[in-house]
Amino acid sequence: MLSSAREAMSNAYCPYSGFRVGAAVLAGSGDVFSGCNVENASYPVSLCAERGALSAAVAAGEETIAAVLITTEIGKPCPPCGMCRQALAEFGPEMEVVMVSSSDEVAQHALSDLLPEMFGPGFLKGDEGVDE
Numbered sequence: 001m002l003s004s005a006r007e008a009m010s011n012a013y014c015p016y017s018g019f020r021v022g023a024a025v026l027a028g029s030g031d032v033f034s035g036c037n038v039e040n041a042s043y044p045v046s047l048c049a050e051r052g053a054l055s056a057a058v059a060a061g062e063e064t065i066a067a068v069l070i071t072t073e074i075g076k077p078c079p080p081c082g083m084c085r086q087a088l089a090e091f092g093p094e095m096e097v098v099m100v101s102s103s104d105e106v107a108q109h110a111l112s113d114l115l116p117e118m119f120g121p122g123f124l125k126g127d128e129g130v131d132e
């Protein structure tokens with residue numbers, strides 16, 4: 001996963017921030033899918049690496065994600081943004097989030113610790129304590 005994320009990171013399109021990010025997700029099948037951040041001249045259109053990797057997995061037919069690994073070029077492990085935490089949680093609320101710095105320093109957390117009290121699909125179905 002680390003080499004996959006770093007390879008994707010080398011292809012990051014980030015002319016505006018100069019901040020390269022690579023991500024690799026370990027899908028339910030055991031396959032690994034990667035992504036990088038893809039920025040846009042219309043800044044809010046930019047896509048994070050984590051959601052790129054997630055989209056690749058889902059497009060390949062994956063339904064669950066067990067872990068995500070995130071790489072950057074900074075000297076300490078970099079956590080996923082809030083939007084990516086929410087996007088990832090849809091496919092694995094219990095997944096592990098591994099962050100690796102440029103000097104191979106590693107931090108690891110359960111996604112449920114990074115996104116407590118998450119909004120999930122259960123709320124839409126009314127099976128999370130919502131009154132009918």
Ligand code: THU
Pocket residue numbers: 014017019021036037038039046047048049050079080081084
């Ligand atoms: N970025 C990611 O790819 N993932 C994150 O979780 C945080 C931020 C990207 C978006 C943008 O291209 C650059 O990092 C600076 O915010």
